[in-house]
Amino acid sequence: MRTLLKIEDLHVSYGAVRAIKGISLEVNDGELVSLIGANGAGKTTTLHTISGLVPAESGSITLDGTDLRKIAPNKIIEIGLAHVPEGRHVFARMTVEENLAMGAYIVRDKAKIKRQLERVYAHFPRLAERSRQLAGTLSGGEQQMLAMGRALMTEPKMLLLDEPSMGLSPILVKEIFSMIKTLHSDGITILLVEQNAKMALSISDRAYVLETGLISMSGKAQDLLHDDKVRRAYLGA
Amino acid sequence: MGEFLQTLFVGLRLGSVYALIALGYTMVYGIIRLINFAHGDFIMVGGYTLIFTVPLMTAAGMPAWMAVIIAILVCALVGVGVELIAYRPVRKKGTNMTALITAIAMSLFLENLAQAIPAIGPNPMVAGTFFESGGFRVAGVTLDYTTIYTIAVSAVVMLLLYVFTQKTKMGRAMRCVSEDKSAAILMGISVNKTVLTTFAIGSGLAAVAALMYIAQYPSVYTTIGSLLGLKAFVAAVVGGIGIVPGAMLGGLVIGLVESFSTAYISSSLTDTFVFLILIIVLLIKPAGILGKNVGEKV
Ligand SMILES: Nc1ncnc2c1ncn2[C@@H]1O[C@H](COP(=O)(O)OP(=O)(O)OP(=O)(O)O)[C@@H](O)[C@H]1O
Numbered sequence: 001m002r003t004l005l006k007i008e009d010l011h012v013s014y015g016a017v018r019a020i021k022g023i024s025l026e027v028n029d030g031e032l033v034s035l036i037g038a039n040g041a042g043k044t045t046t047l048h049t050i051s052g053l054v055p056a057e058s059g060s061i062t063l064d065g066t067d068l069r070k071i072a073p074n075k076i077i078e079i080g081l082a083h084v085p086e087g088r089h090v091f092a093r094m095t096v097e098e099n100l101a102m103g104a105y106i107v108r109d110k111a112k113i114k115r116q117l118e119r120v121y122a123h124f125p126r127l128a129e130r131s132r133q134l135a136g137t138l139s140g141g142e143q144q145m146l147a148m149g150r151a152l153m154t155e156p157k158m159l160l161l162d163e164p165s166m167g168l169s170p171i172l173v174k175e176i177f178s179m180i181k182t183l184h185s186d187g188i189t190i191l192l193v194e195q196n197a198k199m200a201l202s203i204s205d206r207a208y209v210l211e212t213g214l215i216s217m218s219g220k221a222q223d224l225l226h227d228d229k230v231r232r233a234y235l236g237a
Numbered sequence: 238m239g240e241f242l243q244t245l246f247v248g249l250r251l252g253s254v255y256a257l258i259a260l261g262y263t264m265v266y267g268i269i270r271l272i273n274f275a276h277g278d279f280i281m282v283g284g285y286t287l288i289f290t291v292p293l294m295t296a297a298g299m300p301a302w303m304a305v306i307i308a309i310l311v312c313a314l315v316g317v318g319v320e321l322i323a324y325r326p327v328r329k330k331g332t333n334m335t336a337l338i339t340a341i342a343m344s345l346f347l348e349n350l351a352q353a354i355p356a357i358g359p360n361p362m363v364a365g366t367f368f369e370s371g372g373f374r375v376a377g378v379t380l381d382y383t384t385i386y387t388i389a390v391s392a393v394v395m396l397l398l399y400v401f402t403q404k405t406k407m408g409r410a411m412r413c414v415s416e417d418k419s420a421a422i423l424m425g426i427s428v429n430k431t432v433l434t435t436f437a438i439g440s441g442l443a444a445v446a447a448l449m450y451i452a453q454y455p456s457v458y459t460t461i462g463s464l465l466g467l468k469a470f471v472a473a474v475v476g477g478i479g480i481v482p483g484a485m486l487g488g489l490v491i492g493l494v495e496s497f498s499t500a501y502i503s504s505s506l507t508d509t510f511v512f513l514i515l516i517i518v519l520l521i522k523p524a525g526i527l528g529k530n531v532g533e534k535v
């Protein structure tokens with residue numbers, strides 16, 4: 001299996017606050033890997049550092065061999081990495097369709113944009129029904145679908161998903177997770193950050209457990225799902 | 238009826254100028270959350286550029302107002318230069334407060350720099366005429382060409398700006414950066430390029446405003462942008478700062494308040510009424526007429 005994303009000995013600080021204290025992780029081509037951990041463990045920081053929104057202090061991050069730390073944050077999407085941020089961050093004052101068009105900002109080929117738009121609408125029929133609605137007026141679940149659809153507009157190799165199930169009703173959580181599974185089976189490589197560790201582990205190939213800036217455990221998702229320590233700390237069992 | 242119509246058009250003319258200037262404040266605020274105190278001084282830059290380039294235009298056999306093209310370019314360059322040299326470095330290292338102080342400093346710097354240029358000096362300079370005199374007679378009053386052109390040109394410019402922000406890639410990128418910078422970066426948008434474009438457009442609009450203003454009041458001096466800029470800023474706040482249609486609406490409101498209070502109440506109280514309107518609007522709608530009352534996003 002080919003390694004797509006590789007992080008080695010990454011350190012990240014916010015001023016004096018050391019958020020990531022030397023983590024290493026890998027995501028192979030086609031894999032669905034989840035990163036779980038308590039509030040403030042550094043999950044969002046890890047994703048932000050991968051996509052360049054937060055600078056790394058030291059360590060290396062590569063995607064398919066390309067050093068991401070040498071690439072401007074707004075160029076990262078061009079090498080096939082899309083990030084669906086925590087809290088969705090849709091453009092509230094734009095319509096659903098304008099948001100999706102922004103997802104394809106770097107795509108020049110009009111025909112490709114149209115094709116991708118149709119594919120996203122096929123994945124998320126609810127977005128098609130609401131194409132002219134302002135994104136700010138969508139429900140939380142619809143906004144999550146929009147954020148994911150927007151990230152898919154460039155046909156990325158890899159997706160970073162930050163807490164896609166946050167704040168959603170149990171039915172919607174199920175729906176979102178089944179969509180993630182579909183994307184995975186379509187061949188997209190995914191690094192998934194979740195509070196809902198049980199659901200995340202149940203659909204993932206492998207997982208890492210992040211604890212105050214360090215990786216405390218890692219392995220096959222199924223093994224972690226049945227590990228006593230993980231069950232006690234993250235699965236409420 | 239005649240006086241009312243006259244007053245209405247004067248208000249629309251003033252309002253168009255305020256709106257053009259207010260757009261510069263609002264676009265920059267929308268995108269980097271900075272009140273660009275130097276924006277009023279871009280009007281001064283535009284005014285002097287017009288004074289010095291009109292002779293070149295007329296010598297080349299072109300109409301005087303064509304000098305505005307050069308003024309737009311010069312203002313855009315100055316705006317971009319101010320962003321590159323002063324604001325961007327401070328934004329990277331400093332806080333919102335340091336950025337604000339830098340903007341005030343930039344304003345003073347531009348005014349003093351202008352005075353230090355020998356060809357300008359401390360005394361006002363008088364501009365020639367830009368548009369033919371005379372006008373239309375409507376319902377017993379004469380609407381002069383300057384008024385008509387000012388209103389028409391501003392309307393066209395604003396329409397173009399609206400189409401630009403709605404339909405073009407760069408315009409959409411500007412809206413995205415102004416709404417959510419980090420999400421915009423994730424879409425592949427270059428924030429730096431977008432901010433520079435915003436400064437260029439906002440400053441260019443100040444040049445158009447300068448033309449329209451000195452076509453009516455043909456005196457240019459180094460502090461011409463102070464009160465004019467302040468009132469346009471009030472207009473931007475009244476309409477809802479950061480919101481493009483708000484600047485247009487706010488500009489018209491302030492222009493109309495000014496003309497009607499001058500005509501029907503007292504010309505010496507005009508500025509008082511402008512600020513009174515500001516206070517009233519802010520009391521009723523703190524985020525401005527078109528603003529949404531949401532907490533500032535972090
Ligand atoms: N912009 C910031 N400035 C200072 N400290 C920050 C900043 N962002 C995050 N931190 C700190 O870094 C640590 C990691 O935060 P991070 O957001 O990565 O956690 P997380 O695992 O995503 O948490 P959650 O599950 O609540 O989203 C926390 O201690 C947090 O307070």
Ligand SMILES: [Mg+2]
Pocket residue numbers: 043044045086
């Ligand atoms: Mg987080």
